[in-house]
Amino acid sequence: MVPCGSCKLLRRRCRKDCIFAPYFPSNQPQKFAIVHKVYGASNVTKMLQEVPHHQRVDAVNSLVYEANARWRDPVYGVSGTVTYLQNQVSELQTQLAVAEAKILYFQMKYESMMLSPEIDTDEKSYFMQNDISQYISHDTSNNVNHNSFHKDGFPSFSNH
Numbered sequence: 001m002v003p004c005g006s007c008k009l010l011r012r013r014c015r016k017d018c019i020f021a022p023y024f025p026s027n028q029p030q031k032f033a034i035v036h037k038v039y040g041a042s043n044v045t046k047m048l049q050e051v052p053h054h055q056r057v058d059a060v061n062s063l064v065y066e067a068n069a070r071w072r073d074p075v076y077g078v079s080g081t082v083t084y085l086q087n088q089v090s091e092l093q094t095q096l097a098v099a100e101a102k103i104l105y106f107q108m109k110y111e112s113m114m115l116s117p118e119i120d121t122d123e124k125s126y127f128m129q130n131d132i133s134q135y136i137s138h139d140t141s142n143n144v145n146h147n148s149f150h151k152d153g154f155p156s157f158s159n160h
């Protein structure tokens, strides 16, 4: 019997009932290597034993993800990723609020202009063509770096 990725790394015989075998195949040795490095094999065994069978795939995926994050960023680990994404969300919420405020401002400006009799039609159409469209299409660029995610889904932290 070909040992699973875990037993191969631990240099032990892979039994028929090996708890790791379904989740750590021998062709992906790095998958077990990283969780073993961060948590230790016996802790991974204990954690898997506490999880019902149908949730073990998710548990293993989560352990691998978190171990990778811890390896990249030993201080913050996966919480660094969470903080990074939360900052990105609040930055985008701020940009959205600014954009909504601008739209509201120009809607009000436009409406008051349309209601005011002393402004002639030419000026109104000038405002419609230039002013609004200029401002609405102006601020579409944002400073969120779309390239900051690697293809494996982990954000990069340039200071590591």
Ligand SMILES: [Zn+2]
Pocket: 003, 004, 005, 006, 007, 008, 013, 014, 015, 018, 019, 020, 021
């Ligand atoms: Zn095994």
